[in-house]
Amino acid sequence: MARGVLQGRKSGGVSVSVTTGPTVGRAGRPEKRRAIVRGARRVFALEGYSRASIERIAADAEVSTRTIYNHFSDKAELFTTVIEDSATAVAEAQEGLIREYLDPVVESGDLDGLVRFGRRWAASAQDAEEHFALMGHVSAEAHFIPPEAIRVWQQAGPSRVEQEMxxxxxxxxxxxxxxxxxxxxxxxxxxxxxxxxxxxxxxxxAVPLPKAEVDQIADAGVEAFLRAYRAED
Structure with missing residues (x-):
């Protein structure tokens, strides 16, 4: 079988390309795929896209590099899958918050309910530490991350939630x-x-804030929002 080459990017002049093991067909057990995605998410959240290696991901997921290549052609495809999976899960949770807290505001017309919604929305920013660590790496490594991964993330996460709100x-x-x-x-x-x-x-x-501080930030944010958007009497 032909050997595959993991096309990495350069960061600080250092190449992060990795030569892979034999490339095999994309068949494999679903549980193995889930383990790979979970492991890759942890590694990408910790190390970022450029530094993370297939070998490190394989070790974390407790699979072989060959098993990873049974499911994903390269690191770029794996990262795209991870970020889509993570963004989708967070988006679904945030849509749940919109239905639970923002829909009653619309139904009642009571804008005071935005404070309750804002506090719960702010708290959710700390509910998915791994996901938001990934987002931090996306911002820091935007020039090195495959454009397709960024597009997929935006569609599965921010754009979807923004549309709902x-x-x-x-x-x-x-x-x-x-x-x-x-x-x-x-x-x-x-x-x-x-x-x-x-x-x-x-x-x-990474450094969780006390609830009182989160509430304070949320209240200030909602106040600023209403100053800009509340309709004049």
């Missing part, structure tokens, strides 16, 4: 409660003011 803000605008000509931008601003602020201050969850 923007539909609720559009409804609040229709009700005359907020002034949001561009509901998508309003959703992006809310996420930045509330969730991203906590992620930044907690170093993507």
């Amino acid at each position: 923007s539909t609720r803000f559009a409804r609040l605008a229709e009700l005359g409660l907020i002034h949001a000509p561009d509901p998508h931008r309003a959703a992006a601003h809310f996420m930045l003011l509330v969730g991203s602020a906590v992620a930044q201050d907690s170093l993507n969850g």
